[in-house]
Amino acid sequence: MMQLVRSAYVIARRDFAATVLSKAFIFFLLGPLFPLLLGGLFGTIGARVATQTERPTVAVVGTQSDFTRYSNARNQLAEAMGEQQVVRLIYVTQDPADRGHPERVLTSSSVSARAVLYGSLDEPHVVGNLSPNDPVASQLRLIVKTAREPESRAAPLSMTRAEAAPPGLSQDRALTGQLGQMILFFLTILLSGMLLSQLIEEKSNKIIEVIAAAVPIDALFVGKLFAMLAASVLGIVVWVGSGALLVQLVKQGGVSALPPPAVGWPAFLTFGVTYFAMNYLLLGAVFLTIGAQATTVREVQTLSMPVTFAQVLIFGFASTSIGSPNSPEALAAAVFPLSSPMVMLARAAEVPGLWTHVAALAWQLLWVVLILRMGARLFRTTVLKSGPRPRWWKRKPVT
Amino acid sequence: MLRQAQHERVHEGFAVEAVDLVKEFGETRAVDGVSLAVPSGSIFGLLGPNGAGKTTTLRILLGIIDPSSGTRRVLGHERPLEAAREVGYLPEERGLYPSMHARDAIAFVGALRGLPLREGRRRADELLEEHGLGEWARRPIRNLSKGMAQTVQLLGTIIHGPRLIVLDEPFSGLDAINQARLEELIRRQAREGATIIFSTHVIAHAERLCERIAIIAQGRVAFEGSVDEARGRLRPIVRLRTRSQDGSWRSAIPAAARLHNGEWVFELPEGGPEPLLKALIDGEAGIETLAIERPGLHDAFVAIAGDAAAEAMGHQEPSE
Numbered sequence: 001m002m003q004l005v006r007s008a009y010v011i012a013r014r015d016f017a018a019t020v021l022s023k024a025f026i027f028f029l030l031g032p033l034f035p036l037l038l039g040g041l042f043g044t045i046g047a048r049v050a051t052q053t054e055r056p057t058v059a060v061v062g063t064q065s066d067f068t069r070y071s072n073a074r075n076q077l078a079e080a081m082g083e084q085q086v087v088r089l090i091y092v093t094q095d096p097a098d099r100g101h102p103e104r105v106l107t108s109s110s111v112s113a114r115a116v117l118y119g120s121l122d123e124p125h126v127v128g129n130l131s132p133n134d135p136v137a138s139q140l141r142l143i144v145k146t147a148r149e150p151e152s153r154a155a156p157l158s159m160t161r162a163e164a165a166p167p168g169l170s171q172d173r174a175l176t177g178q179l180g181q182m183i184l185f186f187l188t189i190l191l192s193g194m195l196l197s198q199l200i201e202e203k204s205n206k207i208i209e210v211i212a213a214a215v216p217i218d219a220l221f222v223g224k225l226f227a228m229l230a231a232s233v234l235g236i237v238v239w240v241g242s243g244a245l246l247v248q249l250v251k252q253g254g255v256s257a258l259p260p261p262a263v264g265w266p267a268f269l270t271f272g273v274t275y276f277a278m279n280y281l282l283l284g285a286v287f288l289t290i291g292a293q294a295t296t297v298r299e300v301q302t303l304s305m306p307v308t309f310a311q312v313l314i315f316g317f318a319s320t321s322i323g324s325p326n327s328p329e330a331l332a333a334a335v336f337p338l339s340s341p342m343v344m345l346a347r348a349a350e351v352p353g354l355w356t357h358v359a360a361l362a363w364q365l366l367w368v369v370l371i372l373r374m375g376a377r378l379f380r381t382t383v384l385k386s387g388p389r390p391r392w393w394k395r396k397p398v399t
Numbered sequence: 400m401l402r403q404a405q406h407e408r409v410h411e412g413f414a415v416e417a418v419d420l421v422k423e424f425g426e427t428r429a430v431d432g433v434s435l436a437v438p439s440g441s442i443f444g445l446l447g448p449n450g451a452g453k454t455t456t457l458r459i460l461l462g463i464i465d466p467s468s469g470t471r472r473v474l475g476h477e478r479p480l481e482a483a484r485e486v487g488y489l490p491e492e493r494g495l496y497p498s499m500h501a502r503d504a505i506a507f508v509g510a511l512r513g514l515p516l517r518e519g520r521r522r523a524d525e526l527l528e529e530h531g532l533g534e535w536a537r538r539p540i541r542n543l544s545k546g547m548a549q550t551v552q553l554l555g556t557i558i559h560g561p562r563l564i565v566l567d568e569p570f571s572g573l574d575a576i577n578q579a580r581l582e583e584l585i586r587r588q589a590r591e592g593a594t595i596i597f598s599t600h601v602i603a604h605a606e607r608l609c610e611r612i613a614i615i616a617q618g619r620v621a622f623e624g625s626v627d628e629a630r631g632r633l634r635p636i637v638r639l640r641t642r643s644q645d646g647s648w649r650s651a652i653p654a655a656a657r658l659h660n661g662e663w664v665f666e667l668p669e670g671g672p673e674p675l676l677k678a679l680i681d682g683e684a685g686i687e688t689l690a691i692e693r694p695g696l697h698d699a700f701v702a703i704a705g706d707a708a709a710e711a712m713g714h715q716e717p718s719e
Contacts, residue, residue, distance in 0.1 A: 006513070007511065010507070010510045010511055013516075014496075014507055018496070018498065018499075022498075201496070202494075205494045205495065205496060205497065206490065206492040206493060206494030207494035207495060207496060208494070209458075209463065209488075209490035209492065209494060210488065210490060210494060210508060210511070210552075210555075211511060212463045213458075213461045213462065213463050213483070213486070213488040213490070214483050214486075214488070214508070214511035214512050215480070215483065215511055216480060380464070380465075384463060384464050385424055385464060
């Protein structure tokens, strides 16, 4: 056992160094930045367009005192609904002799108003590209109504602060579980696919003979798997750290504003890391086994697509547990080793209690060992041509 | 204590023993009942034509593959990987990580065999310096010539001071100078107490280096013994040139003798040189030149491997 661990460590150390100290690893770390940059760029453009199109301007033609009251009323509405949701008001000086003034304001390119509100506060009138049911018209009605009321008539609302059951907590937790499951899936699909080609280097460089003569094949598999896991965790630490920092900077309240999981944030984050490792080890062990059978890079590329689809299927199976963690299909997905980590992470978000996770982790670890042993044995039998072939591959003698 | 006892037991006897090894790949029987005993501290040559089963035999002995049947014992261990720390192996198909520096590649192979990485790097620097590759120590393998890369891999094979060194076709791809260096390296390792097994189909290396050899043909051991014993399988060759063309002396020359450019060439008859000489002198053959040559290992190899192939063909015929 100690020899296996030591040998696996030698393999893992070389693979980890070869991966992390290569120039390609910098691009690997920067990988998630590209979609973020693109998203940010298009988001900014979209937001600018949305700001310009979704926040109409209404010109107020009237006295300065009327405009002040309209403006105060509008600000009260904005306080309740949000600044971006309420029409913008601009003041245009009234010329009593000019009866066609409002229409000219409407067509003036310097004002760029969607509607013009004119007349006195008692008899206001709106002209513009509006129907009676238009939200802008509704907002203008509210603004006019509020502007007409004297301030003293606004009834004060007395308030007492008290804790109440948060509405839709189970839905929020399901959302947290779903988010955790999706992150787990995407990280695994991005990272564990690399394991398909892990043994190609040794096979194409013929160094496999030197390794196979010195250490058990199991050690080679374990070493490679853990080296890539370590490299992936390094990448994730960088990405998650950057992501959390971004959320903290951008979102009000930071990461603590996200819906709280059932087991609490510290335990959930610990499970997130642990289940990622398990998910990676389980799927990685399968991919390493499949990839080890390939003899060329072309074969590995051909295998990539079915393997990705298989992962999507497993994710689909795992996602049946969201919202109903104790349903028969959710329990089946929790027992099936390849979907178990994703299901259990979602469960951690929705259901309190830790012992089920201890049992699940032990179950998953058992399967990692089983798959690795099976993979190493298959590699020895089919690639190194050692020992008798498995019975189901034996051809019947021609009689 | 146990390790010491085992060490002594192995040194008293054989470093490697194999009994009736068989390896089948589907319908093909690559190794067909190979039995070997390699004395500890010796240089042992595994000779055979291409495809004879040498590499497969070595891979079985090293534990890379398991035999279909038969047993092997390496440095006292029935499971060869248990002795991996005391074994060095240079495979026929050379392999190194191209991006690794030369010293790291050597240290990595040492680390696989249990040598701490730091110590491995220190020894690698020494060995590279000793073999004239000191300035290449910190350069990637991909920048080295083929010969240099082979030397690096060979140094990786011995970095951890193994007691058993297995070299599969170590001379292939090397120029004459590097072949001579490798021969010297093998001799030095043997002087330091290591057991060396190497396979080759170039007989000259085995003739110069080996104390014992095994000739493998058609997956079987056709011969195992010393180089002299192999040569002894063939009768000495007589080359005779006479003034007389005919006479009673002709009866002393075997019927299978060939006359080539006026020179008779034939195997020395059973009775040895005296009866032949007597017959030539009494028959007034007029001896111009007479040479009795001891056959080389090459001749013995060709004869033994050829006989084995013929025998194997004979075995196959009834079933066809």
